[in-house]
Amino acid sequence: MYALLIVIINIYGMIKINGRTLLQSLNVVQKGTGGWKKIVKTFGNNILLENGEIDRALLGQIVFSDPAKRKLLTRLLSPHISCGIFWEILKLWVKGCSVITVDIPLLFETKMDQWTNPVIVVWVETETQIERLMLRDGCSEEQAQNRINTQLALDWKKSEADIVINNSGSLEDTKEQFREVLKQVSAPLTWKERMRSRDGFLSIVMCTAAGVLLAQKNLL
Numbered sequence: 001m002y003a004l005l006i007v008i009i010n011i012y013g014m015i016k017i018n019g020r021t022l023l024q025s026l027n028v029v030q031k032g033t034g035g036w037k038k039i040v041k042t043f044g045n046n047i048l049l050e051n052g053e054i055d056r057a058l059l060g061q062i063v064f065s066d067p068a069k070r071k072l073l074t075r076l077l078s079p080h081i082s083c084g085i086f087w088e089i090l091k092l093w094v095k096g097c098s099v100i101t102v103d104i105p106l107l108f109e110t111k112m113d114q115w116t117n118p119v120i121v122v123w124v125e126t127e128t129q130i131e132r133l134m135l136r137d138g139c140s141e142e143q144a145q146n147r148i149n150t151q152l153a154l155d156w157k158k159s160e161a162d163i164v165i166n167n168s169g170s171l172e173d174t175k176e177q178f179r180e181v182l183k184q185v186s187a188p189l190t191w192k193e194r195m196r197s198r199d200g201f202l203s204i205v206m207c208t209a210a211g212v213l214l215a216q217k218n219l220l
Contacts, residue, residue, distance in 0.1 A: 003185055012135070020197050028051070028077055028080040028081055028084055029052075029054050029077070031051075031052045031053050033080070034197060035076070035080045036054060038076045038077070039059070039073070040054075041074060042072065043059065043062065043069075044074075047059050047062070052147075053126055057137060057138070058137075059073075060137070061138075061139070061143060062149070064146045064147045064150055065099060065146055065150075067150070068148055074106075078110070079136040082110075085102065085104075085178065087092050089102070091211065099182070099185055099186060102116075105151065106151065107119070107157075108160065109151070109152060113160070117162070118162030118163050118185065119162050119163075120161060120162065120164070120165060120181060121154070121157045121158050121160070121161035121163075121164055121165070122158070122164075122165045122167045122174070123154050123158045123164050123165065123166055123167060123168075124154065124166075124167040124168050125157075125168055125190075126154070128168055129148060129154070130144045130145060130148065133147060133148070151212075152205070163180065163184070165177045165178060165179055
């Protein structure tokens with residue numbers, strides 16, 4: 001683990017609640033970034049908006065309708081995303097954050113569930129998922145279904161999760177469930193979790209340094 005406790009939650013648009021830190025998706029395709037340059041070089045200038053930013057809706061239509069192009073995009077951006085997540089988590093760890101929540105839609109596909117505990121999946125019925133995706137992105141039902149088909153089934157993710165939040169109701173209902181989950185993951189730490197925290201790490205370093213100095217003193 002990179003931090004004391006990293007909670008992975010598969011949901012879009014969550015907010016900062018009760019002072020806990022929520023690490024939102026990293027913008028690795030912003031104009032001028034390495035990810036942006038790779039995408040433009042690979043897919044051409046036609047995917048750019050007038051301001052030079054990537055037309056995400058157009059790019060989404062391209063990659064979600066072509067599995068080969070989707071895999072290519074994933075391969076291009078994975079190093080930037082992984083590096084960005086690592087450094088953001090490291091900075092939060094140094095600041096002493098005890099609970100870090102990360103939103104990773106491709107959590108299981110990228111095997112990052114092996115580095116986190118607990119894994120939280122926000123589940124919703126397929127019909128509702130399609131309706132919300134169509135409303136959010138203004139896409140057709142077929143396009144929405146294609147996007148869903150590119151990821152592992154939510155029912156399977158639900159079976160692999162440590163905690164499941166039912167997102168079939170209202171946004172307020174989902175937020176309330178999330179608050180309850182935060183209470184659960186903020187319970188007293190185990191000794192292993194405490195050792196992975198910043199304070200635990202500093203304690204180990206200080207004890208080790210004191211032991212070395214004492215040993216050197218006894219040898220003199």
